Amino acid sequence: MSISKTQVIALASVLLLCIFGMSSCYTVEEGHVGIVKRFSEAKEQTSPGLHAKVPFVDTVQEIEIRTRKNVEQMPSSSKEQMPLTAEVSLNWTVHRDSALDLYKRYGGLDQFESRILDPRFRAATKDVLPHYTAEQLIQDRSRAVTEIEAALTKDLDGFPVKIDSVQIENIILPAQYLISIQTKQTEKNLADAEQHKLARQKLEAQRDVNTAEASRDSAKAIADGEAYKIKAEAEAQAESIRMKGLAEADAIRAKAEALKNNPLIVELTKAQNWDGRLPQTVLGEGQSLLMNMNSKP
Structure with missing residues (x-):
């Protein structure tokens, strides 16, 4: 099958249109901007996306704007x-x-x-x-x-x-410096270990001191408590004796006052206490018993 001249021209025209259309569009990737050059002269800057340009005249170079x-x-x-x-x-x-x-x-x-x-x-x-x-x-x-x-x-x-x-x-x-750094760090670690050991010993010693002081304070508190208890009991007993003595003294004074104001109470007391027997007295040799026979009853 032969192809006519008209068909060839039409096919060439379509091909040229496709090439023209493709060369008139361009895209810019995200994170970039496009620099449009016309005859190698930078004319404008375009953002990411699809753009149009003059075919065969404009060229585009991208510049990254990301970090x-x-x-x-x-x-x-x-x-x-x-x-x-x-x-x-x-x-x-x-x-x-x-x-x-x-x-x-x-x-x-x-x-x-x-x-x-x-x-x-x-x-x-x-x-x-x-x-x-x-x-x-x-x-x-x-x-x-x-x-x-x-x-x-x-x-x-x-x-x-x-x-x-x-x-x-x-x-x-340099390697020599790294070796000196390692040596220095090792010595520092040893010094820190000794310092930690000393601090621990001081802590243990202080703990023993605190324990001894606590025991001493506890014993002292117990002793103080016992002493206070004994003192309180002695004071209470003394106060009881004092109060008892005051009461007895008051009773004696009251009795003395009563006897002073009423002498017959003495005779009454004697009579109440007499058991009905005459006194019996044994006298030694050469002693005489005198009795007042003329006294009135």
Whole structure:
């Protein structure tokens, strides 16, 4: 079956339309912005999604605006002039609205990193690390990190990027220093163990002292209680005797007063107590018994 010239033209037209349609559309991935170039001149910045452009004239280059990470291994030295190698990382982000300006000024992210960001990053790190001893960098890196971030942020002021964070990932020190650190730590651990042992001995001694003092206080309290009890009983007994004596004295005084005021009571008492017998008295030799026979009854 032969194909006519008209069919060929129609097929070519459809093919050209498809190519034209495909070249007039483009997409930008999420986390990026598109830089539209016309005859290699950056014209505009587009957001993620589907867009249209002039076919065969406009080209699009994407720039990532998500957080990027740079890692550098930098030879440096500590405050005590000890050589070391620091592995430091930097997280940074391009300002979304400034991506077009960054492309026009530096030609893209790779050029900006190699020409602007990395040299300043290395310089800020090497300026800060020699202010700290190796032990400080190992035990407390946060202060050095804060200083690196502050210095780098100041150096990049006016550039279309933001410093998110800086981290000292690793510190590589000479083997001799690591051995000395281990020896020092071992000695410190032994000293701490001896200090703990001494503290425990002091605690046990203090516990024995407290126990002895408690026993002494308990015995003293018991003795004081017994003494108080004996004293209270003696005072009660003395008071009872005193009260009894006062009562007897009062009775004697009352009886004496009664006898004084009424002499007949004496005679009455004698009569009540007489058993009806005359007194019997045995006198020795040469004695005489006198009786008053004239007394009246």
